[in-house]
Amino acid sequence: MIDGTAGVSGRRDADEALLDNPQALAEADPGGMLRHTASAGAQVRESAALAAEANLAVLADDGRPRAVVIAGIGTAGRTGDVLATVAGPRCPVPIIGHRSAGVPGWVGAADVVIAVSASGRSPEALGAAEAAHRRGARLVAVGAPDSQLQSIAEQARAPFIPVPRRAPARASLWALTVPVLLAARSLGLVKVNEADLAETAARLDADADRCRSAAESFVNPAKSLALGLAGSIPIVWGSSPLATVAARRFGDTLSANARYPVVTGALGEAGRGRVGLLDGVFGGLAEGERDIFADPAEDDGEGTRLRLVLLRDGGLNAEDDTDEPLAVEERRADAVQTLAERRGVRCDVVTAEGGSALERLASLIAVPDFASIYLALAHGLDPMAVPAITEMKELSNQ
Numbered sequence: 001m002i003d004g005t006a007g008v009s010g011r012r013d014a015d016e017a018l019l020d021n022p023q024a025l026a027e028a029d030p031g032g033m034l035r036h037t038a039s040a041g042a043q044v045r046e047s048a049a050l051a052a053e054a055n056l057a058v059l060a061d062d063g064r065p066r067a068v069v070i071a072g073i074g075t076a077g078r079t080g081d082v083l084a085t086v087a088g089p090r091c092p093v094p095i096i097g098h099r100s101a102g103v104p105g106w107v108g109a110a111d112v113v114i115a116v117s118a119s120g121r122s123p124e125a126l127g128a129a130e131a132a133h134r135r136g137a138r139l140v141a142v143g144a145p146d147s148q149l150q151s152i153a154e155q156a157r158a159p160f161i162p163v164p165r166r167a168p169a170r171a172s173l174w175a176l177t178v179p180v181l182l183a184a185r186s187l188g189l190v191k192v193n194e195a196d197l198a199e200t201a202a203r204l205d206a207d208a209d210r211c212r213s214a215a216e217s218f219v220n221p222a223k224s225l226a227l228g229l230a231g232s233i234p235i236v237w238g239s240s241p242l243a244t245v246a247a248r249r250f251g252d253t254l255s256a257n258a259r260y261p262v263v264t265g266a267l268g269e270a271g272r273g274r275v276g277l278l279d280g281v282f283g284g285l286a287e288g289e290r291d292i293f294a295d296p297a298e299d300d301g302e303g304t305r306l307r308l309v310l311l312r313d314g315g316l317n318a319e320d321d322t323d324e325p326l327a328v329e330e331r332r333a334d335a336v337q338t339l340a341e342r343r344g345v346r347c348d349v350v351t352a353e354g355g356s357a358l359e360r361l362a363s364l365i366a367v368p369d370f371a372s373i374y375l376a377l378a379h380g381l382d383p384m385a386v387p388a389i390t391e392m393k394e395l396s397n398q
């Protein structure tokens, strides 16, 4: 039942001109999501410094763990995906993301639990930290200073990395991720050195500059990606496990910031099933019937079409870092582009850059992060305040 109390506002059609009006953009973004997103590089540096102050070395005292569990929900949970992909297939212990309260039943003294929560109060992270302590597992906690999570970590005498709270959690991905990586580094599970962190931060800074609100659409990759996606159903596929983490992140931000439905996943998996979407009513069938001379302004929504966003790893990773030959990934990515082209489905490609896994991941996340915000702004949506999330919390008492 629609009873009109939801307070949903915005424009169905994207206002392209607004994206080239920095003042209008600033007014449409009262919470400063563009600014917060532009702080990604600074977040890497700040969190690296904060993690250096925490006594992460104690983690190594009991040697290599049996498994590492990353506990948290939403963006906090995504940090586990980042750790798993940066650690790569050669990581000697399993890295497991856990997104519900508590920890898996098998967790015990041989394991490490990293509890992550931007607010320091998600029931999932708190429940996991308490359970880890109870079961004698080694615990590390990452989140807001002076939070419940910090208290639990202190009671457990566990390292706590205080990450200052700045915006919605999804604008703090990098601030939350770096302490998780550095905790795993202390355990000898991941190779992330100071140069990797510095280069990743510099990459994020450079991308924030290219995506700044004063840079016009034709030179701004995030604005052009947003305008390409406007009015379509985005399908975001990653060519490799690393690119798939970025694809899932784009799914998070497109849904929460821009409020777009989105299909995300790994291209390898999609090629055995979901790729069929390209043949369907929103794919090839819609494109086949499209009148190329029709006025887009008169599009009544019936012409909703897919738009493929392909995140390509670029084939820069060392051969022994991957469980699949690079040539296979590359061929598959070329193939899906050909499929899209044959059906008239438009496709945007973002290709990773950089030497380390972390930097490559950053290069696949930065532009899409900004694009999700520009898409929200073009529709007159405040990318920060999401009524449905707030309402969901109120109605379910979370």
Ligand SMILES: O=P(O)(O)OC[C@H]1O[C@@H](O)[C@H](O)[C@@H](O)[C@@H]1O
Pocket (backbone or CB within 6 Å): 072, 073, 074, 075, 076, 116, 117, 118, 119, 120, 121, 122, 125, 168, 169, 170, 389
């Ligand atoms: O990191 P926190 O504070 O535990 O929050 C986890 C998630 O909690 C949800 O309520 C928010 O909508 C997400 O954006 C967030 O990522």
